[in-house]
Amino acid sequence: MSNKRKHKVKQYIEIEINETYKDTPTSKHGDSQSNELDQTNNSIQQQEPEQKYKFNVIPLKVVTLTVFLFILGVIFVIFGLIFLIKNPKKIQQYLSLLIVGSLMIIPGLYYSCLLIKFIKADSRSIQEKILNELPID
Template sequence: MNLKPHKLGQIDEFELQNTSKDDSHNTVQNFKDLPLFHLNAIPKKIIAITIMLTILGITFLIIGLLLFFKQPSNYDQYLPLLFIGILMTIPGIYYSYKITVFAYSRSRYEQEQIIQELPIEY
């Protein structure tokens, strides 16, 4: 990087110039030229686990709420189901949302960011 001084009245300002030749991989422009990923870029295991977490979490929440309304004094039956249902539903819905955003994104840059946020090991 080179610094070139400019004089404007009493204040010295510096203009930054990038002298490196290989910084083109960091620009967003290169991502626009690349084709979009297909949904096959996300492993099927991740999609299956996400769907399973969401469905089982909502099922446990419904069963827990039904037991709560049926027998509110017997909290030993419904409290663990509500707790496990909440713990399963939160990541299931979050990653389902991320996969949906990935499928409908219009730029490769967005898709790269979403893939890096997913729990995928390459």
């Protein structure tokens, strides 16, 4: 007596599912693994290839703010270091430039890296994960 019966899933695929009995746990285990593999293979074959997002999905406001933060932070750090090297006695005045510059570089660099990863992403699912991390309203 065969313990397999045919079922229609979504009326497109016909797969075999094991009937489970409490008497035979070993036969259930071996056949269920092959059925799971068949199901995943069939679902992979049915999926259409997803097209990647274009860069215009990200608002221009986010891109400009990210680049602006990074560039302005770098400028503040450079000027702070130059002024500090020229006049080391006034460290308190130039320390604020260094602190504000570094606070601007951190988010600017982080989101710039995310934008670069978005452009170089191989699949749409990776791009969707990156879009979830970006500060988009």
